[in-house]
Amino acid sequence: MGFGGDLKYSHDALLKLQDWELRLLETVKKFMVMRVKSDKEYASTLQNLCNQVDKESACQLDYISNVSKSWLLVVQQTEQLSKIMKTHAEDLNSGPLHRLTMMIKDKQQVKKSFVGVHQQIEAEMYKVTKTELEKLKSSYRQLIKEVNFAKEKYKEAVAKGKETEKAKDRCEKATMKLHMLHNQYVLALKGAQLHQHQYYDTTLPLLLDSLQKMQEEMIKALKGILDEYSEITSLVTEEIVNVHKEIQTSVEQIDPNSEYNDFIDTHRSSEVVEQEIEFDTSLLEENENLQANEIMWNNLTAESLQVMLKTVIEELMQTQQTLLSKEELVLELEKKIEESSKTCEKKSDIVLLLSQKQALEELKQTVQQLRCSEAKFAAQKELLEQKVQENDGKEPPPVVNYEEDARSVTSMDKKDKVSRFDTIRHSIAGIIRSPKSMLGSSSFFDVISTTEKPLAEQDWYHGAIPRIEAQELLKQQGDFLVRESHGKPGEYVLSVFSDGQRRHFIIQYADNQYRFEGTGFPTIPQLIEHHYTTKQVITKKSGVVLLNPVIKDKKWVLNHEDVTLGELLGKGNFGEVYKGTLKDKTPVAIKTCKEDLPQELKIKFLSEARILKQYDHPNIVKLIGVCTQRQPIYIVMELVPGGDFLSFLRKKKDELKTKQLVKFSLDAASGMAYLESKNCIHSSPLLMSKPLADV
Incomplete structure (x- = not known):
């Protein structure tokens, strides 16, 4: 060929x-x-x-x-x-x-x-x-x-x-x-x-x-x-092969077991005798009635000791319950890590387990702290029980040389006694630190009812409002709110004003926990409450602290459950328009926003509601509220039963009298004059006007 x-x-x-x-x-x-x-x-x-x-x-x-x-x-x-x-x-x-x-x-x-x-x-x-x-x-x-x-x-x-x-x-x-x-x-x-x-x-x-x-x-x-x-x-x-062989040889010389031997030898700590913590007897120099290391039981402390004992017992029980659950978590995590280690195909896959191992070590530290708290509460309980049992059935002795104070106490009415008792009880609760506080939560007597509400009912949750609108609400240092992300529906964003600028943080969700970069919580309200009450920074890099929750304007906020969709009235640029009713049977018009619209169009959709919030005139269609707690977003407006004015005129043109048309013109002019006074220019004034009550 x-x-x-x-x-x-x-x-x-x-x-x-x-x-x-x-x-x-x-x-x-x-x-x-x-x-x-x-x-x-x-x-x-x-x-x-x-x-x-x-x-x-x-x-x-x-x-x-x-x-x-x-x-x-x-x-x-x-x-x-x-x-x-x-x-x-x-x-x-x-x-x-x-x-x-x-x-x-x-x-x-x-x-x-x-x-x-x-x-x-x-x-x-x-x-x-x-x-x-x-x-x-x-x-x-x-x-x-x-x-x-x-x-x-x-x-x-x-x-x-x-x-x-x-x-x-x-x-x-x-x-x-x-x-x-x-x-x-x-x-x-x-x-x-x-x-x-x-x-x-x-x-x-x-x-x-x-x-x-x-x-x-x-x-x-x-x-x-x-x-x-x-x-x-x-x-x-x-x-090139020789280069990589040299690198491999150098890596193989790393021995984790002996890596820190020289460091330990160089920086070995010298033996220091720890000073035993003792009662400072100098405190008693000017008072002979108090004794070092001795619980005082008398007519002034008897009731408070009972309260203190009860509190310590409750704290001890709660600590033991928490300790038991944490120890179970340690065992579960150790088992999980062991099973994951068996599936590692490469030596470097151990890196994938480091975060779990770190979590395990942190959990062990928490367990150790809880054990320390348990021992502390047990010792306090023993001291208190011993003193209470010693004096069981006895009349508390009066405090020597305090006759005037004793008379003052006996002359107090019942209400004052209760008030004083509450003061003592709360002081004790403050002294005896709850194990929850060690884990980043509130003390034993604190009740954080807001975290029990679902996210949509939180005052600082603003739903699917646009980023621009959220930024306008943040004005002072530490102002914050939570909103649904427009760019990534289903994700949530914390918006904060800090150091002269608006910052936005995606709330991470993994392993059924919400977090920023630290401790995770099962719900967003608990996460926000934790950072708000403890003033812990959102991220170490940002240094942002939550100070002032921005409360949503409840005047305009509606839940999706408050609105019932009815017949389809038509279609707009952003979605369908329906006839509907509120819970109180008020007829309304409901504009819906398609979930797959681009971000900029969703912002334009909500901007209409922002504008209508400013208007209140008999010839302008009124805004009733906005449903932004979840997708799809609704704008709920006053229902005009006769439809838009332009269509009404075209349909009834042969039936309308001159007097009616003049009245329509006056109403339309009144509505447009009002809009002009608000510096608003509308391309379709007849669609915004409402000259007739039945139109």
């Missing part, structure tokens, strides 16, 4: 083949140029990384760290890799890329030469087999006509007997020209036949074979270029 034997009639295909190969070579060249650039940039990036690490390593530890030694070797080998990559990029540029550029020029010249020679032999072929033969055939036909004409003239001359010789001479000359041209045509035809055979059997195959030979030579050259490219860009060459 070959070009000369099989592609005699495939000239167009050959041209397309060469064009395609040239485009391919240009693509290969472009790819190599980008590879050279990429490798140089990669080498430069690696070098910059190494330089940066060198600067950051200026502050060295004062002990030997195996991790730092291994890391230093990793950096050194990375720098070596940078040099190798840079050298490869330069070799690629001066070698394969340079030769490919030369080859493309040669390829273009081969095509140009082939096209030129082919056009030349094709033109010669056409001239010999077409042009010259057609010219001879045309002359042939003309001479035949002339011979036939001369013969007719000769016959006429013989018949008349006039000028016979002259006519005969003309006939012979014409016949001679015809015969000579005939011979010329026969010779030319023979030459054309031979030329045609020569063209298809020798000349064209020779050209095509020559082209194939050059094509194959260039394929061979391209193969060599790509082979060199593959060799230069290979990432498994000996020098």
Whole structure:
């Protein structure tokens, strides 16, 4: 198989083949140029990384760290890799890329030469087999006509007997020209036949074979270029493999069990005798009636000791219950981590468990704190029970030398006693810290009723209001509200005014917990209440603290459950418009907003409600409320039973009297004047006006 034997009639295909190969070579060249650039940039990036690490390593530890030694070797080998990559990029540029550029020029010249020679032999072929033969055939036909004409003239001359010789001479000359041209045509035809055979059997195959030979030579050259490219860009060459072997060796030298031995030796703590916490007896220097480390039981403390004992017992029980649940969580998490460890396919997969292990350690710390609290409450309970049991059934003794105070106490009415008792009880509750407070919640006597409400009923939850409207509500340091995200429906956003700017935080939801970056809570109200009451920052980076909840305007807020959709009245730019009723059976018109609308259109939809909130006029359709607690958003408006005014006029135009039309005009003008006073321009005033009560 070959070009000369099989592609005699495939000239167009050959041209397309060469064009395609040239485009391919240009693509290969472009790819190599980008590879050279990429490798140089990669080498430069690696070098910059190494330089940066060198600067950051200026502050060295004062002990030997195996991790730092291994890391230093990793950096050194990375720098070596940078040099190798840079050298490869330069070799690629001066070698394969340079030769490919030369080859493309040669390829273009081969095509140009082939096209030129082919056009030349094709033109010669056409001239010999077409042009010259057609010219001879045309002359042939003309001479035949002339011979036939001369013969007719000769016959006429013989018949008349006039000028016979002259006519005969003309006939012979014409016949001679015809015969000579005939011979010329026969010779030319023979030459054309031979030329045609020569063209298809020798000349064209020779050209095509020559082209194939050059094509194959260039394929061979391209193969060599790509082979060199593959060799230069290979990432498994000996020098690169050695770099990574060095890195792997340095990593294997890291031993977690001995990593901190030198650090411990260097910074070993000296033994310090802890000072025992003792009762400060100096407090008793001016009072002889109080005794160190002794619970005082008398007529002033008897009742409070009972309350204190009850409180301590409750705190102890609650702490023990919390401790039990936390210990169960520890066991569950340990089991979960153990099971997850078995499924780790790679050594690095252990990273995926670090967050769980950290959570486990934090949980263990919490358990330890609870155990400490349990021991503290148990000890306090023992002291109190011992004192109460010692004096069970006895009359509390009066405090010596406090007769005046005793009389003052006995003269107090019952209401004052209750008030004083409450004061003592709350003081005790403040002294005895609840385990909940250790976990970031309120004390034992605090009742956070707001967290029991669902999110939609929280005063600071504003539903699906736009970001712009939320920002307008935030005016002072610490102002905050929660809203549904418009960009990501189903997610919730905390918007806060802090340090002169509005900040927006996505409330994260994972593992059935809501959080920002710290402790998680099962509900958003509990999360917000935690940050609001403890003043814990939302994120460490932002430093934002919640100070003032922005209360939603309940005048305009409606729940979706307060509205019942009825018949479809029509369709608007944002969604459908329905007739509906409120809970009190008030008929209303309800505009709905499609959930899949772009963010900017949802903002425009709600902007209509924001504008209507400002208006109160008998000839302007009134806003009743907005349902933004969830999707889809509703705008609830006063229902105009007769439909829009323009349609009413068109429908009733033949029935209306002049007096009615004048009244309509006055009402419309009144409504428009009111809008103008509010600096509002509406493109369809008839649709905004409400001239008739029954329209």
